Amino acid sequence: MQNIPHSEEELLRLLADGDEHAFQVIFERHWDAVFSTALLLTKSGSVAEDVAQDVFTMLWEKRASLAGVGKLEGFLFVSARNIIYSRFRKLASQDAYRQYILSCFREDGVESAQEAAELRELDRTIQQAIRLLPPQQQKAFRLSRFEGMQHEEIAVTMGVSRITIKSYIVQAIASLRKAIANYPSGAHLLICAVFLLHS
Template identity: 35%
Template sequence: MRFFPIFISNSTSHLYVTALHNEPVLLHRIAQGDQDAFRCFFDHYTPLLYTFVLRLTKSRSDAEEIVQDTFLKIWNHRESLPFIEKPGRYCYVIARNQALDYLRKAARDQHLLDQVWSRIAGEEDHSLEQELQAREYNRLIEEALHVLPEQKQLVFQLSRREGLSQLEIAEKLGLSKSRINNILVEVLQYVRTFLRQHSRLMALVFWITAWEYLFK
Protein backbone atom coordinates (compact mmCIF):
# COMPACT_ATOMS: atom_id res chain seq x y z
CA MET A 1 0.00 0.00 0.00
CA ARG A 2 1.27 3.46 -0.78
CA PHE A 3 2.09 6.02 1.89
CA PHE A 4 2.10 9.79 1.95
CA PRO A 5 5.36 11.22 0.52
CA ILE A 6 6.16 12.91 3.85
CA PHE A 7 5.82 9.60 5.68
CA ILE A 8 8.10 7.37 3.59
CA SER A 9 10.75 7.26 6.30
CA ASN A 10 11.35 3.91 7.96
CA SER A 11 12.56 5.54 11.18
CA THR A 12 9.43 4.89 13.25
CA SER A 13 10.59 4.58 16.84
CA HIS A 14 9.83 1.52 18.93
CA LEU A 15 8.77 4.03 21.56
CA TYR A 16 5.54 4.64 19.68
CA VAL A 17 4.74 0.96 19.30
CA THR A 18 4.60 0.89 23.08
CA ALA A 19 2.74 4.19 23.08
CA LEU A 20 -0.15 2.61 21.18
CA HIS A 21 -1.14 1.12 24.52
CA ASN A 22 -1.36 4.68 25.81
CA GLU A 23 -2.95 6.49 22.89
CA PRO A 24 -3.32 9.88 24.62
CA VAL A 25 0.48 10.17 24.64
CA LEU A 26 0.65 9.21 20.97
CA LEU A 27 -2.07 11.69 20.03
CA HIS A 28 -0.29 14.53 21.83
CA ARG A 29 2.89 13.68 19.93
CA ILE A 30 1.01 13.78 16.63
CA ALA A 31 -0.64 17.08 17.53
CA GLN A 32 2.86 18.49 18.00
CA GLY A 33 3.76 17.41 14.45
CA ASP A 34 5.67 14.22 15.26
CA GLN A 35 5.65 12.29 11.96
CA ASP A 36 7.03 9.08 13.45
CA ALA A 37 4.15 9.01 15.92
CA PHE A 38 1.70 9.59 13.11
CA ARG A 39 3.25 6.79 11.06
CA CYS A 40 2.69 4.45 14.01
CA PHE A 41 -0.92 5.62 14.27
CA PHE A 42 -1.33 5.20 10.51
CA ASP A 43 0.09 1.66 10.53
CA HIS A 44 -2.12 0.67 13.45
CA TYR A 45 -5.47 1.77 12.01
CA THR A 46 -4.92 1.36 8.27
CA PRO A 47 -5.62 -2.42 7.97
CA LEU A 48 -9.12 -2.26 9.44
CA LEU A 49 -10.05 0.96 7.61
CA TYR A 50 -8.71 -0.41 4.34
CA THR A 51 -10.71 -3.64 4.72
CA PHE A 52 -13.88 -1.67 5.44
CA VAL A 53 -13.43 0.71 2.50
CA LEU A 54 -12.44 -2.08 0.13
CA ARG A 55 -15.66 -3.94 0.90
CA LEU A 56 -17.62 -0.83 -0.01
CA THR A 57 -15.75 0.26 -3.13
CA LYS A 58 -14.66 -3.17 -4.47
CA SER A 59 -11.55 -1.41 -5.77
CA ARG A 60 -8.07 -1.72 -4.23
CA SER A 61 -6.79 1.48 -5.81
CA ASP A 62 -9.84 3.47 -4.75
CA ALA A 63 -9.70 1.99 -1.25
CA GLU A 64 -6.04 2.96 -0.92
CA GLU A 65 -6.78 6.48 -2.09
CA ILE A 66 -9.73 6.87 0.28
CA VAL A 67 -7.73 5.60 3.26
CA GLN A 68 -4.85 7.92 2.45
CA ASP A 69 -7.26 10.84 2.05
CA THR A 70 -8.66 9.91 5.45
CA PHE A 71 -5.28 10.08 7.14
CA LEU A 72 -4.31 13.21 5.27
CA LYS A 73 -7.43 14.84 6.68
CA ILE A 74 -6.54 13.60 10.16
CA TRP A 75 -3.00 14.97 9.81
CA ASN A 76 -4.28 18.34 8.60
CA HIS A 77 -6.50 18.54 11.70
CA ARG A 78 -4.00 16.93 14.08
CA GLU A 79 -4.30 19.73 16.64
CA SER A 80 -7.70 18.33 17.64
CA LEU A 81 -6.46 14.77 18.25
CA PRO A 82 -5.69 15.14 21.98
CA PHE A 83 -9.38 15.91 22.52
CA ILE A 84 -10.62 12.76 20.73
CA GLU A 85 -11.87 10.17 23.21
CA LYS A 86 -12.12 7.29 20.72
CA PRO A 87 -9.45 7.61 18.00
CA GLY A 88 -10.56 4.43 16.20
CA ARG A 89 -14.12 5.67 15.97
CA TYR A 90 -12.87 9.07 14.79
CA CYS A 91 -10.85 7.46 11.97
CA TYR A 92 -13.77 5.24 11.01
CA VAL A 93 -16.25 8.14 10.71
CA ILE A 94 -13.92 10.06 8.40
CA ALA A 95 -13.19 6.98 6.26
CA ARG A 96 -16.88 6.11 6.15
CA ASN A 97 -17.86 9.55 4.89
CA GLN A 98 -15.03 9.58 2.37
CA ALA A 99 -16.13 6.18 1.06
CA LEU A 100 -19.79 7.19 0.90
CA ASP A 101 -18.88 10.32 -1.00
CA TYR A 102 -17.06 8.11 -3.48
CA LEU A 103 -20.04 5.76 -3.78
CA ARG A 104 -22.44 8.65 -4.13
CA LYS A 105 -20.52 10.00 -7.10
CA ALA A 106 -19.60 6.73 -8.78
CA ALA A 107 -22.43 4.28 -8.25
CA ARG A 108 -24.89 3.39 -10.95
CA ASP A 109 -27.76 3.09 -8.50
CA GLN A 110 -27.71 6.75 -7.54
CA HIS A 111 -31.11 6.72 -5.86
CA LEU A 112 -30.16 3.87 -3.54
CA LEU A 113 -26.88 5.41 -2.45
CA ASP A 114 -28.42 8.87 -2.09
CA GLN A 115 -30.70 7.37 0.56
CA VAL A 116 -27.73 5.95 2.42
CA TRP A 117 -25.71 9.12 2.07
CA SER A 118 -28.48 11.47 3.14
CA ARG A 119 -29.00 9.53 6.35
CA ILE A 120 -25.43 8.66 7.31
CA ALA A 121 -23.84 12.00 6.42
CA GLY A 122 -26.56 13.97 8.22
CA GLU A 123 -26.07 15.92 11.42
CA GLU A 124 -27.61 13.18 13.54
CA ASP A 125 -24.97 10.49 13.40
CA HIS A 126 -27.28 7.78 14.74
CA SER A 127 -30.38 8.72 12.76
CA LEU A 128 -29.90 5.93 10.24
CA GLU A 129 -29.68 3.23 12.86
CA GLN A 130 -32.75 4.64 14.59
CA GLU A 131 -34.76 4.72 11.38
CA LEU A 132 -33.88 1.10 10.66
CA GLN A 133 -35.26 -0.29 13.91
CA ALA A 134 -38.15 -1.62 11.90
CA ARG A 135 -39.72 -4.93 12.87
CA GLU A 136 -38.64 -6.71 9.68
CA TYR A 137 -35.06 -5.50 10.00
CA ASN A 138 -34.74 -6.78 13.55
CA ARG A 139 -36.57 -9.99 12.74
CA LEU A 140 -34.13 -10.81 9.95
CA ILE A 141 -31.12 -10.10 12.14
CA GLU A 142 -32.51 -12.34 14.89
CA GLU A 143 -33.19 -15.04 12.31
CA ALA A 144 -29.61 -14.80 11.05
CA LEU A 145 -28.18 -14.95 14.57
CA HIS A 146 -30.36 -17.88 15.60
CA VAL A 147 -28.25 -20.43 13.70
CA LEU A 148 -24.93 -19.18 15.11
CA PRO A 149 -23.20 -20.71 18.17
CA GLU A 150 -24.29 -19.22 21.49
CA GLN A 151 -20.91 -17.58 22.09
CA LYS A 152 -21.10 -15.62 18.84
CA GLN A 153 -24.67 -14.58 19.56
CA LEU A 154 -23.65 -13.38 23.02
CA VAL A 155 -20.69 -11.34 21.75
CA PHE A 156 -22.90 -9.66 19.16
CA GLN A 157 -25.62 -8.91 21.72
CA LEU A 158 -23.15 -7.46 24.22
CA SER A 159 -21.68 -5.23 21.53
CA ARG A 160 -24.87 -4.18 19.76
CA ARG A 161 -27.51 -4.20 22.48
CA GLU A 162 -25.48 -3.31 25.57
CA GLY A 163 -22.92 -1.12 23.82
CA LEU A 164 -19.89 -2.74 25.43
CA SER A 165 -16.44 -2.22 23.95
CA GLN A 166 -14.38 -5.16 22.72
CA LEU A 167 -12.16 -4.87 25.80
CA GLU A 168 -15.20 -4.90 28.12
CA ILE A 169 -16.64 -7.95 26.35
CA ALA A 170 -13.28 -9.72 26.51
CA GLU A 171 -13.03 -9.14 30.26
CA LYS A 172 -16.63 -10.19 30.81
CA LEU A 173 -16.25 -13.45 28.88
CA GLY A 174 -12.66 -14.22 29.82
CA LEU A 175 -11.44 -14.07 26.21
CA SER A 176 -8.74 -12.04 24.47
CA LYS A 177 -9.66 -8.78 22.74
CA SER A 178 -8.35 -10.17 19.44
CA ARG A 179 -10.68 -13.16 19.77
CA ILE A 180 -13.65 -10.85 20.37
CA ASN A 181 -12.67 -8.83 17.30
CA ASN A 182 -12.49 -12.00 15.17
CA ILE A 183 -15.88 -13.15 16.40
CA LEU A 184 -17.47 -9.80 15.62
CA VAL A 185 -15.99 -9.76 12.12
CA GLU A 186 -17.32 -13.26 11.45
CA VAL A 187 -20.79 -12.44 12.77
CA LEU A 188 -21.03 -9.14 10.89
CA GLN A 189 -20.02 -10.78 7.64
CA TYR A 190 -22.55 -13.56 8.11
CA VAL A 191 -25.45 -11.24 8.99
CA ARG A 192 -24.60 -8.92 6.12
CA THR A 193 -24.71 -11.85 3.65
CA PHE A 194 -28.01 -13.01 5.13
CA LEU A 195 -29.58 -9.54 4.86
CA ARG A 196 -28.32 -9.10 1.32
CA GLN A 197 -30.50 -12.00 0.27
CA HIS A 198 -33.49 -9.91 1.30
CA SER A 199 -32.46 -6.31 0.57
CA ARG A 200 -29.31 -4.79 -0.88
CA LEU A 201 -29.98 -1.49 0.88
CA MET A 202 -30.58 -3.20 4.21
CA ALA A 203 -27.35 -5.17 3.87
CA LEU A 204 -25.35 -2.10 2.86
CA VAL A 205 -26.67 -0.02 5.73
CA PHE A 206 -26.09 -2.82 8.23
CA TRP A 207 -22.52 -3.28 7.01
CA ILE A 208 -21.72 0.41 7.28
CA THR A 209 -23.20 0.89 10.74
CA ALA A 210 -21.97 -2.46 12.04
CA TRP A 211 -18.32 -1.58 11.49
CA GLU A 212 -18.61 0.93 14.30
CA TYR A 213 -18.58 -2.01 16.72
CA LEU A 214 -15.08 -2.93 15.57
CA PHE A 215 -13.73 0.45 16.67
CA LYS A 216 -15.03 0.45 20.25
Protein backbone atom coordinates (compact mmCIF):
# COMPACT_ATOMS: atom_id res chain seq x y z
CA MET A 1 0.00 0.00 0.00
CA GLN A 2 1.38 3.38 -0.97
CA ASN A 3 2.17 6.09 1.53
CA ILE A 4 -0.83 8.41 1.72
CA PRO A 5 -0.10 12.03 2.65
CA HIS A 6 -2.14 13.50 5.48
CA SER A 7 -2.63 16.92 3.89
CA GLU A 8 -6.25 17.37 2.81
CA GLU A 9 -5.11 19.25 -0.28
CA GLU A 10 -2.85 16.37 -1.33
CA LEU A 11 -5.56 13.80 -0.61
CA LEU A 12 -8.02 15.68 -2.81
CA ARG A 13 -5.42 15.91 -5.58
CA LEU A 14 -4.85 12.15 -5.40
CA LEU A 15 -8.58 11.52 -5.26
CA ALA A 16 -9.07 13.64 -8.38
CA ASP A 17 -6.61 11.27 -10.10
CA GLY A 18 -8.69 8.27 -9.03
CA ASP A 19 -6.54 7.08 -6.12
CA GLU A 20 -8.67 4.56 -4.16
CA HIS A 21 -6.43 4.68 -1.09
CA ALA A 22 -6.90 8.45 -0.85
CA PHE A 23 -10.65 7.93 -1.13
CA GLN A 24 -10.58 5.43 1.71
CA VAL A 25 -8.57 7.79 3.94
CA ILE A 26 -11.07 10.59 3.28
CA PHE A 27 -13.96 8.18 3.80
CA GLU A 28 -12.62 7.02 7.18
CA ARG A 29 -11.84 10.58 8.31
CA HIS A 30 -15.19 12.09 7.42
CA TRP A 31 -17.78 9.30 7.56
CA ASP A 32 -18.75 9.90 11.20
CA ALA A 33 -19.15 13.66 10.71
CA VAL A 34 -21.28 13.27 7.58
CA PHE A 35 -23.42 10.59 9.24
CA SER A 36 -23.87 12.74 12.38
CA THR A 37 -24.89 15.74 10.28
CA ALA A 38 -27.44 13.65 8.37
CA LEU A 39 -28.73 12.15 11.61
CA LEU A 40 -29.18 15.61 13.12
CA LEU A 41 -31.17 16.78 10.10
CA THR A 42 -33.25 13.65 9.49
CA LYS A 43 -33.64 12.18 13.01
CA SER A 44 -33.41 8.72 11.41
CA GLY A 45 -30.39 6.42 11.66
CA SER A 46 -31.27 4.43 8.54
CA VAL A 47 -31.94 7.54 6.45
CA ALA A 48 -28.75 9.17 7.77
CA GLU A 49 -26.72 6.14 6.71
CA ASP A 50 -28.28 6.20 3.24
CA VAL A 51 -27.53 9.91 2.92
CA ALA A 52 -23.93 9.47 4.06
CA GLN A 53 -23.38 6.70 1.52
CA ASP A 54 -24.94 8.88 -1.19
CA VAL A 55 -22.53 11.69 -0.27
CA PHE A 56 -19.48 9.46 -0.61
CA THR A 57 -20.80 7.86 -3.78
CA MET A 58 -21.13 11.37 -5.22
CA LEU A 59 -17.61 12.19 -3.97
CA TRP A 60 -16.15 9.25 -5.87
CA GLU A 61 -18.23 9.88 -9.01
CA LYS A 62 -17.20 13.56 -9.14
CA ARG A 63 -13.62 13.03 -7.93
CA ALA A 64 -12.06 14.54 -11.06
CA SER A 65 -13.44 17.97 -10.15
CA LEU A 66 -12.44 17.96 -6.47
CA ALA A 67 -8.84 19.18 -6.66
CA GLY A 68 -10.07 22.77 -6.40
CA VAL A 69 -12.30 22.23 -3.33
CA GLY A 70 -11.14 24.60 -0.62
CA LYS A 71 -12.62 23.00 2.50
CA LEU A 72 -13.67 19.38 2.22
CA GLU A 73 -15.63 19.34 5.48
CA GLY A 74 -17.82 22.21 4.30
CA PHE A 75 -18.24 20.62 0.89
CA LEU A 76 -19.41 17.36 2.46
CA PHE A 77 -21.81 19.17 4.80
CA VAL A 78 -23.42 21.08 1.92
CA SER A 79 -23.64 17.88 -0.13
CA ALA A 80 -25.36 16.04 2.71
CA ARG A 81 -27.79 18.91 3.25
CA ASN A 82 -28.63 19.09 -0.46
CA ILE A 83 -29.25 15.35 -0.67
CA ILE A 84 -31.54 15.52 2.36
CA TYR A 85 -33.49 18.46 0.96
CA SER A 86 -33.86 16.63 -2.34
CA ARG A 87 -35.23 13.59 -0.50
CA PHE A 88 -37.70 15.72 1.41
CA ARG A 89 -38.98 17.23 -1.82
CA LYS A 90 -39.65 13.74 -3.16
CA LEU A 91 -41.63 12.57 -0.15
CA ALA A 92 -44.89 13.98 -1.49
CA SER A 93 -44.72 11.69 -4.52
CA GLN A 94 -43.10 8.74 -2.71
CA ASP A 95 -46.06 6.38 -3.16
CA ALA A 96 -46.32 7.20 -6.84
CA TYR A 97 -42.58 6.66 -7.21
CA ARG A 98 -42.77 3.22 -5.56
CA GLN A 99 -45.63 2.23 -7.83
CA TYR A 100 -43.58 3.39 -10.81
CA ILE A 101 -40.68 1.19 -9.74
CA LEU A 102 -42.98 -1.78 -9.19
CA SER A 103 -44.44 -1.32 -12.66
CA CYS A 104 -41.06 -2.30 -14.09
CA PHE A 105 -41.66 -5.81 -12.84
CA ARG A 106 -45.31 -6.36 -13.78
CA GLU A 107 -45.90 -9.57 -15.70
CA ASP A 108 -49.07 -9.02 -17.71
CA GLY A 109 -49.50 -7.70 -21.25
CA VAL A 110 -47.40 -7.39 -24.41
CA GLU A 111 -45.58 -4.31 -23.19
CA SER A 112 -44.44 -6.02 -19.98
CA ALA A 113 -43.01 -8.97 -21.99
CA GLN A 114 -40.85 -6.53 -23.93
CA GLU A 115 -39.86 -4.77 -20.72
CA ALA A 116 -39.00 -8.11 -19.10
CA ALA A 117 -36.65 -8.91 -21.99
CA GLU A 118 -35.05 -5.46 -21.72
CA LEU A 119 -34.71 -5.85 -17.97
CA ARG A 120 -32.96 -9.21 -18.42
CA GLU A 121 -30.52 -7.59 -20.85
CA LEU A 122 -29.92 -4.75 -18.41
CA ASP A 123 -29.32 -7.29 -15.66
CA ARG A 124 -26.68 -8.98 -17.85
CA THR A 125 -24.99 -5.60 -18.28
CA ILE A 126 -24.98 -5.04 -14.53
CA GLN A 127 -23.67 -8.55 -13.83
CA GLN A 128 -20.84 -8.02 -16.30
CA ALA A 129 -19.99 -4.71 -14.64
CA ILE A 130 -19.96 -6.44 -11.24
CA ARG A 131 -17.46 -9.00 -12.57
CA LEU A 132 -15.17 -6.14 -13.62
CA LEU A 133 -15.06 -4.63 -10.12
CA PRO A 134 -11.87 -5.03 -8.06
CA PRO A 135 -12.09 -8.34 -6.14
CA GLN A 136 -12.68 -6.83 -2.68
CA GLN A 137 -15.36 -4.42 -3.93
CA GLN A 138 -17.04 -7.22 -5.87
CA LYS A 139 -17.08 -9.56 -2.89
CA ALA A 140 -18.44 -6.91 -0.52
CA PHE A 141 -21.14 -5.87 -3.01
CA ARG A 142 -22.23 -9.45 -3.69
CA LEU A 143 -22.42 -10.29 0.01
CA SER A 144 -24.47 -7.13 0.61
CA ARG A 145 -26.86 -7.22 -2.34
CA PHE A 146 -27.12 -10.93 -3.18
CA GLU A 147 -26.56 -12.59 0.19
CA GLY A 148 -28.40 -9.95 2.23
CA MET A 149 -25.58 -9.64 4.75
CA GLN A 150 -25.21 -6.57 6.97
CA HIS A 151 -22.02 -4.52 6.87
CA GLU A 152 -20.90 -5.88 10.24
CA GLU A 153 -21.28 -9.47 9.00
CA ILE A 154 -19.40 -8.74 5.79
CA ALA A 155 -16.60 -7.08 7.77
CA VAL A 156 -16.18 -10.23 9.88
CA THR A 157 -16.36 -12.49 6.83
CA MET A 158 -13.77 -10.47 4.90
CA GLY A 159 -11.57 -9.66 7.90
CA VAL A 160 -11.65 -5.89 7.49
CA SER A 161 -13.33 -3.00 9.31
CA ARG A 162 -17.00 -2.07 8.90
CA ILE A 163 -16.05 1.32 7.49
CA THR A 164 -13.82 -0.34 4.89
CA ILE A 165 -16.81 -2.41 3.79
CA LYS A 166 -18.87 0.76 3.46
CA SER A 167 -16.10 2.25 1.32
CA TYR A 168 -15.99 -0.82 -0.94
CA ILE A 169 -19.76 -0.77 -1.45
CA VAL A 170 -19.88 2.98 -2.15
CA GLN A 171 -17.18 2.61 -4.82
CA ALA A 172 -18.89 -0.45 -6.30
CA ILE A 173 -22.21 1.39 -6.58
CA ALA A 174 -20.50 4.35 -8.25
CA SER A 175 -18.86 2.04 -10.81
CA LEU A 176 -22.09 0.20 -11.55
CA ARG A 177 -24.10 3.39 -11.96
CA LYS A 178 -21.49 4.58 -14.45
CA ALA A 179 -21.74 1.27 -16.32
CA ILE A 180 -25.49 1.75 -16.95
CA ALA A 181 -25.40 5.53 -17.46
CA ASN A 182 -25.52 5.26 -21.27
CA TYR A 183 -27.58 2.08 -21.45
CA PRO A 184 -29.82 2.27 -24.55
CA SER A 185 -32.95 0.87 -22.88
CA GLY A 186 -35.97 2.92 -21.81
CA ALA A 187 -35.60 5.49 -19.06
CA HIS A 188 -38.04 3.64 -16.81
CA LEU A 189 -35.80 0.55 -16.79
CA LEU A 190 -32.77 2.67 -15.97
CA ILE A 191 -34.66 4.13 -13.03
CA CYS A 192 -35.37 0.58 -11.87
CA ALA A 193 -31.70 -0.32 -12.18
CA VAL A 194 -30.55 2.76 -10.28
CA PHE A 195 -33.13 1.95 -7.62
CA LEU A 196 -31.65 -1.55 -7.30
CA LEU A 197 -28.17 0.00 -7.06
CA HIS A 198 -29.19 2.49 -4.39
CA SER A 199 -26.66 2.70 -1.60
